Amino acid sequence: MTFITETFSSSLMQRALLEALIAGSLAGAVGVHVVLRRLSFFTMALTHATFPGLVLAAILGVSLFLGTVAFGLAVVAVIALLGMRRDLDSSTVTGVVLAGGFALGVVLLSAQPGFSKDLSAFLVGSILTVETKDVVTTAVAAVAVLVLIVVPHKELVLSAFDPGAAESLGYRLVLLDLIVLVAIEITVVTSIQSMGTILSVAMIVAPAAAARFWSDHVVTTMITSAAIGAASGFVGLVVSRQLDVAAGPSIALVLGAAFALSLVVAPAHGLVSRTRHASDDGVAASPPTPVAT
Amino acid sequence: MHHLFVEPFQVEFMQRALVEAVLLGAFGGVLGVHVVLRRLAFISDALTHTIFPGVAIAFFLNTSLFFGALAAGALSAVLLTVLTRNKRVTSDAALAILLTSFFSVGVIVVSRGRSFSSDLTSLLFGRLLTVSWSDVAETAIAMAVVFAALALVHKELLFRTFDEEGARAAGYRVALLDFGLNLLITLFVVAAVKAVGTVLVIALLVTPAATAQLVARSVPRMMIVAAVTGAVAGWLGLLVSYNASVEHDIRLAAGGTVVLVISALFVLVLALVKARSLVAHRHMLPVMAADAA
Numbered sequence: 001m002t003f004i005t006e007t008f009s010s011s012l013m014q015r016a017l018l019e020a021l022i023a024g025s026l027a028g029a030v031g032v033h034v035v036l037r038r039l040s041f042f043t044m045a046l047t048h049a050t051f052p053g054l055v056l057a058a059i060l061g062v063s064l065f066l067g068t069v070a071f072g073l074a075v076v077a078v079i080a081l082l083g084m085r086r087d088l089d090s091s092t093v094t095g096v097v098l099a100g101g102f103a104l105g106v107v108l109l110s111a112q113p114g115f116s117k118d119l120s121a122f123l124v125g126s127i128l129t130v131e132t133k134d135v136v137t138t139a140v141a142a143v144a145v146l147v148l149i150v151v152p153h154k155e156l157v158l159s160a161f162d163p164g165a166a167e168s169l170g171y172r173l174v175l176l177d178l179i180v181l182v183a184i185e186i187t188v189v190t191s192i193q194s195m196g197t198i199l200s201v202a203m204i205v206a207p208a209a210a211a212r213f214w215s216d217h218v219v220t221t222m223i224t225s226a227a228i229g230a231a232s233g234f235v236g237l238v239v240s241r242q243l244d245v246a247a248g249p250s251i252a253l254v255l256g257a258a259f260a261l262s263l264v265v266a267p268a269h270g271l272v273s274r275t276r277h278a279s280d281d282g283v284a285a286s287p288p289t290p291v292a293t
Numbered sequence: 294m295h296h297l298f299v300e301p302f303q304v305e306f307m308q309r310a311l312v313e314a315v316l317l318g319a320f321g322g323v324l325g326v327h328v329v330l331r332r333l334a335f336i337s338d339a340l341t342h343t344i345f346p347g348v349a350i351a352f353f354l355n356t357s358l359f360f361g362a363l364a365a366g367a368l369s370a371v372l373l374t375v376l377t378r379n380k381r382v383t384s385d386a387a388l389a390i391l392l393t394s395f396f397s398v399g400v401i402v403v404s405r406g407r408s409f410s411s412d413l414t415s416l417l418f419g420r421l422l423t424v425s426w427s428d429v430a431e432t433a434i435a436m437a438v439v440f441a442a443l444a445l446v447h448k449e450l451l452f453r454t455f456d457e458e459g460a461r462a463a464g465y466r467v468a469l470l471d472f473g474l475n476l477l478i479t480l481f482v483v484a485a486v487k488a489v490g491t492v493l494v495i496a497l498l499v500t501p502a503a504t505a506q507l508v509a510r511s512v513p514r515m516m517i518v519a520a521v522t523g524a525v526a527g528w529l530g531l532l533v534s535y536n537a538s539v540e541h542d543i544r545l546a547a548g549g550t551v552v553l554v555i556s557a558l559f560v561l562v563l564a565l566v567k568a569r570s571l572v573a574h575r576h577m578l579p580v581m582a583a584d585a586a
Contacts, residue, residue: 100500107550253398259390
């Protein structure tokens with residue numbers, strides 16, 4: 001186990017670890033809403049279309065965090081507006097915005113000197129360069145997002161499973177959707193630091209998708225998911241240090257492995273237990289449906 | 294006119310780039326119609342990422358990128374076809390995890406090389422201005438194959454798109470058709486990788502077809518409009534990037550500029566359609582696809 005303490009002996013690695021733990025658990029918790037509402041592709045589009053915001057903020061010298069959040073919210077608005085058109089499918093709209101936004105970032109960045117080097121940091125993350133103030137920003141953002149999704153928890157879960165019922169109970173669906181979208185956007189921005197624009201969707205989707213194999217209960221799923229996110233951040237950093245590979249891809253691969261493992265061995269809904277109980281009543285063959293609390 | 298059509302294309306590398314961009318734009322538009330009608334934007338995006346390790350490995354083994362990518366692409370087309378038919382995992386989450394895991398492997402392979410950043414950049418965003426005549430020939434052959442295959446099973450693909458149950462009942466092998474379409478998308482992505490890179494290919498597939506969907510009322514017309522949109526964007530994008538660099542000394546990544554032009558055309562057509570419906574006080578008939586579940 002000494003290699004673990006060795007890995008985190010420098011203050012640089014300690015900061016990276018702290019960042020990975022906070023961003024990982026936040027992404028894990030918010031990811032449950034992404035998976036419940038099937039917003040993975042949307043989240044992917046957000047990460048890509050937020051990219052020009054990152055580039056613009058870097059060029060203008062304003063806060064990366066605020067610049068990216070502001071741009072990301074504009075992207076959310078564009079997708080929502082285009083999504084209202086009946087002649088365009090939502091996945092098509094998402095694809096159009098994803099590609100256009102990403103190209104805008106690439107073109108903006110290509111006009112700057114030092115194109116390649118900056119670009120790869122934006123794309124696959126640079127968690128090893130986080131400073132103390134970045135970690136503080138991430139922590140503050142994490143607390144804000146948790147408050148945002150914990151306070152209206154019941155309403156959010158109800159509207160995810162049964163929008164009709166939520167509406168008839170008098171909840172404002174638009175407001176609830178907006179809360180989820182803002183929470184996802186802020187989470188995307190915090191995870192871009194460690195994972196980059198292309199891989200941060202893994203940090204949000206994989207822990208939640210894995211956690212759904214372990215539990216039927218939304219709150220338990222969220223806690224499990226946050227734990228998987230944080231643990232993957234930790235293991236990913238250790239692997240990255242030991243094998244001398246980039247941290248972002250290393251964390252993404254650990255997340256992928258955590259999902260594959262859960263898919264097979266999770267006692268509640270894993271393939272192994274499914275096969276074992278398949279003959280019982282056929283219930284096991286239906287997709288896992290979490291119970292709203 | 295001279296200055297728009299002839300002058301920028303007097304140098305040979307611009308001629309090669311023009312042929313390549315117009316080929317990819319036109320055939321991407323045609324294939325993209327199937328992508329948009331079948332709502333495969335996310336699957337296509339996933340394919341662009343999952344072939345990345347194949348491209349990266351071929352790049353370092355110094356073998357043809359084309360065949361390296363094709364091998365990885367065929368593997369990912371199989372995995373994606375299988376995964377998205379498995380109803381137990383929500384398919385969008387599975388796609389997100391698969392694509393980030395594959396992509397991470399690619400990044401790690403590239404990071405082993407000596408010039409990580411510039412290699413990553415050229416693989417991700419392509420080098421439209423440095424394609425050779427043999428690359429153009431490869432692209433032309435790939436496009437001919439894609440077009441011939443689409444023409445051969447045109448009726449079957451559309452039948453399956455608008456009425457999956459009907460197609461199955463009529464004895465068509467739906468799984469085989471799905472796999473075939475995934476394979477064609479893969480072939481297109483592979484052919485386009487060198488010119489526009491893995492990340493921006495999705496724009497060639499989705500945006501021209503989405504633009505066409507706003508105005509065309511039958512599938513063949515939609516294909517024609519999409520092909521014209523893609524081809525025009527290829528030419529216009531090169532022109533903008535050339536003029537910015539020659540006249541204003543601003544370097545704009547050629548591939549990224551082509552994609553931005555496609556997005557601009559989409560926005561323009563959207564505005565025109567909107568204006569026309571406001572002026573004429575009537576709504577466009579929704580394209581068939583909007584109602585086909």
